[in-house]
Amino acid sequence: QKEVEQDPGPLSVPEGAIVSLNCTYSNSAFQYFMWYRQYSRKGPELLMYTYSSGNKEDGRFTAQVDKSSKYISLFIRDSQPSDSATYLCAMSAAGWNQAGTALIFGKGTTLSVSS
Amino acid sequence: DTEVTQTPKHLVMGMTNKKSLKCEQHMGHRAMYWYKQKAKKPPELMFVYSYEKLSINESVPSRFSPECPNSSLLNLHLHALQPEDSALYLCASSQDKRWTLSSGNTIYFGEGSWLTVV
Numbered sequence: 001q002k003e004v005e006q007d008p009g010p011l012s013v014p015e016g017a018i019v020s021l022n023c024t025y026s027n028s029a030f031q032y033f034m035w036y037r038q039y040s041r042k043g044p045e046l047l048m049y050t051y052s053s054g055n056k057e058d059g060r061f062t063a064q065v066d067k068s069s070k071y072i073s074l075f076i077r078d079s080q081p082s083d084s085a086t087y088l089c090a091m092s093a094a095g096w097n098q099a100g101t102a103l104i105f106g107k108g109t110t111l112s113v114s115s
Numbered sequence: 116d117t118e119v120t121q122t123p124k125h126l127v128m129g130m131t132n133k134k135s136l137k138c139e140q141h142m143g144h145r146a147m148y149w150y151k152q153k154a155k156k157p158p159e160l161m162f163v164y165s166y167e168k169l170s171i172n173e174s175v176p177s178r179f180s181p182e183c184p185n186s187s188l189l190n191l192h193l194h195a196l197q198p199e200d201s202a203l204y205l206c207a208s209s210q211d212k213r214w215t216l217s218s219g220n221t222i223y224f225g226e227g228s229w230l231t232v233v
Contacts, residue, residue, distance in 0.1 A: 008155070034221065043121075043205050043224040044158065088157055103222065105157030 003027050006089055006106030015115045019076040023089035023106045026070065030091040030104075033065050035074045038086045038108065047087075048074065079113045086110045118142050119225035121206050127231045130196060136228045138189040138206030146170075147189040148222070149181060150205040158205055158224075164189060196232045203227040 006023045013019055031052055036044035048063040050056045056063045062075040072091070076083055089106040119140045128134045138147065146165045150158035163171035164183040178200075180192040189206055206225040
């Protein structure tokens with residue numbers, strides 16, 4: 001079983017839809033959770049980060065972490081064509097990069113929002 | 116806009132060439148990273164520098180040679196690469212090696228350098 005599982009999609013939705021993106025993980029030691037957005041041929045851009053369990057909201061984006069289920073989600077409300085990108089979840093057991101505890105990425109979900 | 120700047124954005128090199136990728140950040144970060152990303156794959160960590168010292172080398176072949184001349188600059192020297200090394204090379208930085216999210220210390224990526232080895 002891979003440490004982080006993420007459905008690659010593609011996921012296609014109409015403009016204005018609520019989008020739900022998810023990752024599951026197997027390492028119960030993960031405590032730091034991030035979502036990155038990556039446009040085609042660009043570097044990843046940090047969208048949201050959370051520590052441990054709970055919700056965090058920032059504008060149209062909401063990140064949720066359920067450590068008991070080892071499941072994290074990113075919700076996008078009122079989706080726009082400009083949200084079309086690949087969304088990568090990332091997580092780590094430690095708050096630093098050391099051998100064996102580097103930031104682990106999911107494969108990314110490709111989202112397409114049509115106008 | 117990202118505050119991690121990478122040059123060049125695109126590079127095509129032959130297998131016998133020597134070239135370098137450059138990265139610069141002016142956020143005062145003391146940890147800098149090189150990642151490699153193949154198409155439709157997540158980024159893979161290559162190297163970590165902490166306070167200008169190499170902290171992590173994730174078993175990267177010696178044809179990739181990192182260098183951190185100062186706290187703002189990070190280079191990746193390339194020599195005798197193979198076609199399978201063609202990828203997006205991402206530079207990233209964080210406040211320090213211990214990036215504690217509670218204090219807003221997270222990892223920021225540059226836009227990447229697209230490398231094609233022919």
